Amino acid sequence: MAEVRISGDKLLKTIISEFRNSFPYLTLRFFSKEEGKSSNETGASITTLDENQLLSTISAKNAASGAVCIQGDTIVKNFEQAFFDSFGICCQVGYVDQDTKDFASDQRFQEMPFEALNEKMGNLFSTYNDLVSLQSSILEDMEETGSEEINDEHIKSITDVCLKGLSDSERDNVLNIIQNLKNQGMF
Numbered sequence: 001m002a003e004v005r006i007s008g009d010k011l012l013k014t015i016i017s018e019f020r021n022s023f024p025y026l027t028l029r030f031f032s033k034e035e036g037k038s039s040n041e042t043g044a045s046i047t048t049l050d051e052n053q054l055l056s057t058i059s060a061k062n063a064a065s066g067a068v069c070i071q072g073d074t075i076v077k078n079f080e081q082a083f084f085d086s087f088g089i090c091c092q093v094g095y096v097d098q099d100t101k102d103f104a105s106d107q108r109f110q111e112m113p114f115e116a117l118n119e120k121m122g123n124l125f126s127t128y129n130d131l132v133s134l135q136s137s138i139l140e141d142m143e144e145t146g147s148e149e150i151n152d153e154h155i156k157s158i159t160d161v162c163l164k165g166l167s168d169s170e171r172d173n174v175l176n177i178i179q180n181l182k183n184q185g186m187f
Contacts, residue, residue, distance in 0.1 A: 002022035002023065002070075002071065002072045002114070002115065003022070003069060003070065003071050003072075004018050004019050004022050004023075004069065004070040005067060005068075005069050006055070006067060006068045006069070006070070006083070007055070007066065007067040008054065008055045008056030008059060008066055008067075008087070009054065009055075009056060010054070010055055011051065011052060011053065011054055011055075012030050012049060012050070012051040012052070012053060012055060012058075013051035013052060015028065015055065016028050016051065019070070022070075023114055023115075023117075023118040024118070024122070025095060025118050025119075025121035025122045025125060026093060026094070026095055026114070026117060026118050026121060027093075027094060027095060027096055027103065028091055028092065028093060028094075029046070029048045029091070029092050029094065029103050030048055030049045030051075030058075030089055030090065030091050030092075031046050031047065031048050031049055031089070031090050031092070032049065032060075032089055032090065033060070033084070033088070033089065033090055035047055035090075049089065055087060058089060059087040059088055059089060060087070060088025060089060061086070061087060061088040066086040066087060067086070068082050068083050068086050068087075070114055071114070072113060072114055072115030073113045073114075073115065074113060074114050075110075075111065075112065075113055076093045076109050076110050076111070076112055076113075076114065076117065077110040077111065079091075079093070079114070080092065080093065080110075092105055093105065093109060093114075093117075094106075094109070095121050123164075126164075127161060127162065127164060130161045130164070131158070131161055131162070134157055134158060134161055137157075138150065138154045138157070138158075141154070155178075159174075159175075159178060162174060163175075
């Protein structure tokens with residue numbers, strides 16, 4: 001099982017790098033409590049702390065000897081709270097958006113263990129990349145055939161990519177939605 005040990009004697013960028021080595025589809029960002037509060041109140045984006053600083057230097061607490069460990073079964077919200085309790089600054093778990101390359105997060109992450117979240121994000125990124133590739137193939141096929149509409153074969157290909165990695169119940173839900181859309185003439 002993956003484990004990351006975070007201590008005050010590490011640079012923030014080292015912490016992020018070690019974290020990404022264990023959980024490659026996730027990332028971390030660090031910010032002050034005040035910055036997080038201000039962002040929540042105004043909706044402004046969060047200004048992160050300089051990643052070239054030692055954690056102990058920017059910690060609001062005497063963090064030189066403090067440490068927090070992340071294991072694969074650690075729940076995200078428990079880690080974020082333990083980090084704040086140990087170092088007095090905020091650490092948020094998220095991912096890098098494939099389109100914008102910006103940090104992104106989701107409240108639904110809070111209850112998930114790191115290993116499961118990393119796997120879920122890996123599956124999503126894989127599906128995203130497959131859909132981008134499939135989009136190119138469909139557009140080429142439409143250009144070659146002179147068609148301006150997606151055909152049943154294209155829909156089947158899109159469905160297959162979207163269903164990859166889903167549980168049986170998730171797959172059934174998606175198939176029901178697709179069937180309903182077809183019945184409504186959406187496809």
